[in-house]
Amino acid sequence: MDIKDLKSLIKMVTETDITEFELEGAEEKIRIKRGCTAPMVQYQAPQPMVAMQPAMVQAAAPAASAAPVEAVAPAAAKAKGNEITSPIVGTFYRAPAPDAAPYVEVGQIVEKGQVLCIVEAMKLMNEIEAEYRCKIVEICKENAQPVEFGEALFIVEPL
């Protein structure tokens, strides 16, 4: 399976309610498992793969802090992309209200200026917006968790 197919597969899975997906062929075994914030990808090849393999995992497997990637492939997957960091020390909120839908989900494509989350400090609400059109690769924090100044909130892929 090439990287393009793997990417579409992940996209397909994240767009549904499926939480776990496994595909086993003669030469490879692919397992996609979704945690609460980010999908997890496990890629296993029976034989050592060609050099592109780590890149494949890197591009496709966002490393969620909550659900570590059990990458069997060499070199643990580290998400590739740009970080969106917190401009203030505070509390991270994924939704405008506790009973509201999150602003964004992993895999979602967001437009420039779209709100991604709120960071609250001392009752000051700071809506973090996308500074460019991008795809959410990873959500680095869980809802209502403290964040430090400069800490990554999202990993995104500019489009």
Next chain:
Amino acid sequence: MSGELPRPDAIGSKEIDRKILEIFRSRDGGVVSGEELSRSLDVSRTAVWKHIKTLNGLGYRIEAVPSRGYRLVSTPDILTPAELSVGLNVARIGTSLVFVGETDSTNTLAYRLAEDGAVEGTVVIADAQNRGRGRLGRQWESPAGVNLYCSIVLRPPIMPLHAPQLTFLSAVAVAEAIERSAGLAPVIKWPNDVLVNGFKVAGMLNEMSAETERIDFLVLGIGVNINMQRDQFPADLRHPASSLAIEAGHEVSRLSFTRALLESLDVHYSQYRAEGYAPLRQAWLGRSAVMGRRVRVSGNQGDMAGTVEGIDEIGALLLRTADGTLERVLAGDVTIEE
């Protein structure tokens, strides 16, 4: 809400009405002839009569004195720029006033006006809000005619990192205005709950638009229960709430309160811009209900107890716990332990 943004002078303060009121005020209750009004305003005497009818509809009492003219008897307690600006002594905050009869939320309107270039110090006031809101989507009860709902646009030349300091600005100013205009003795709970006799009388919601190293603007939202009566409060409140009138035992002028608030904000904000956070922090500590007290803080990260030693550079609560360590609390609900 309609898509059109109101222009500061387009709402509730028609230029001609404002001029008529100015002329009456300059006479201090004296009679002004219809002919003089018509000449000064450069409109017909019929037009003068129509404007006076409009003003009476807004709650002004302008009497016709047979064969002599008109006389301003009394003015209503409304928060239009024409009224609010009378005797208002400010350098920055409140130099641009926007009033609307009703809006969804003054914060939403102020945020949009700020995105549209509203100057620092612009104050947006609504007589009523139909979607008044607090933190995290909570509702703020906003009936017409009794309270203050306002939002202030600031553009401080500071790092976003330091913006939470301004949470303490509105808390201090609200407390001062309550003291000055209603004669009550408010205290502030960390970080910005203003309490009178233990009841919450004000709510504040601050919002920021910023890049990593630069603040575009801040909106300080302030709602104060001024003359709201008991039967106007919703039944399911998170905190025991009250109004200034209930606690003082008499009505409080919304105009006096609002002028006092804008003047306090103006003084502390000018000082903040000139001297930084230290004086504001001192002012907050001076009115704090928690300083030196044993408190319990409950938040997303669990409970913590200790004695309050102050607030740090960004306003985090400094708590000395039982084992002697100094904890820095960034969020949570504070309860004072007796």
